[in-house]
Amino acid sequence: MNYTEKSLLALPLEYKKHKQEIEQCFKKLKKKKPKKLDTIVHELDSEVFENIDCLACANCCKTLGPRITYVDIKRLAKYLKIKPSEFSTIYLTIDEDGDYVFKTMPCPFLMPDNYCMVYDSRPKACREYPHTDRKRFYQLLSLTEKNLDVCPAVMEISKAIVKAFD
Numbered sequence: 258m259n260y261t262e263k264s265l266l267a268l269p270l271e272y273k274k275h276k277q278e279i280e281q282c283f284k285k286l287k288k289k290k291p292k293k294l295d296t297i298v299h300e301l302d303s304e305v306f307e308n309i310d311c312l313a314c315a316n317c318c319k320t321l322g323p324r325i326t327y328v329d330i331k332r333l334a335k336y337l338k339i340k341p342s343e344f345s346t347i348y349l350t351i352d353e354d355g356d357y358v359f360k361t362m363p364c365p366f367l368m369p370d371n372y373c374m375v376y377d378s379r380p381k382a383c384r385e386y387p388h389t390d391r392k393r394f395y396q397l398l399s400l401t402e403k404n405l406d407v408c409p410a411v412m413e414i415s416k417a418i419v420k421a422f423d
């Protein structure tokens with residue numbers, strides 16, 4: 258078992274152990290919006306993803322339904338050489354927020370070896386996940402909290418944020 262697989266396996270326990278301290282720290286950061294937050298988080302993102310192998314995890318592709326925009330639908334349909342309407346009929350449904358999401362999870366494009374069948378044309382939400390390299394990270398703290406029990410990289414980055422702002 259490699260480092261990423263171990264991290265994924267340990268995630269429920271880590272979540273139980275660190276959820277409260279992370280939420281308390283993020284609550285303060287949401288109020289203070291420290292200028293150095295982006296720099297620190299982006300450095301942590303690079304460090305953590307040097308050690309995490311997403312191909313040994315794919316938990317986001319297995320459990321989260323990315324929001325799919327019309328631009329995504331057009332790009333994916335073109336890649337698959339079908340019409341956008343066909344793509345929507347075959348693969349998509351509308352969730353309670355009125356957004357297009359995949360009908361089934363794990364994602365229909367996730368292959369058994371955890372590669373993405375449509376990688377170059379994947380939805381914008383998949384490209385951006387888990388958002389730890391985005392600007393104005395203070396706006397993404399609530400979303401990051403939701404990803405704590407999904408993504409082992411988010412858990413590592415969040416624990417390091419707590420240490421950095423202790």
Ligand code: SF4
Nearest residue numbers: 311314315316317408
């Ligand atoms: S982004 Fe996070 S949840 Fe998704 S595959 Fe990589 S480590 Fe796993």
Ligand code: SF4
Nearest residue numbers: 318364366367373383
């Ligand atoms: S489209 Fe690709 S990257 Fe996005 S959830 Fe599916 S398998 Fe994962």
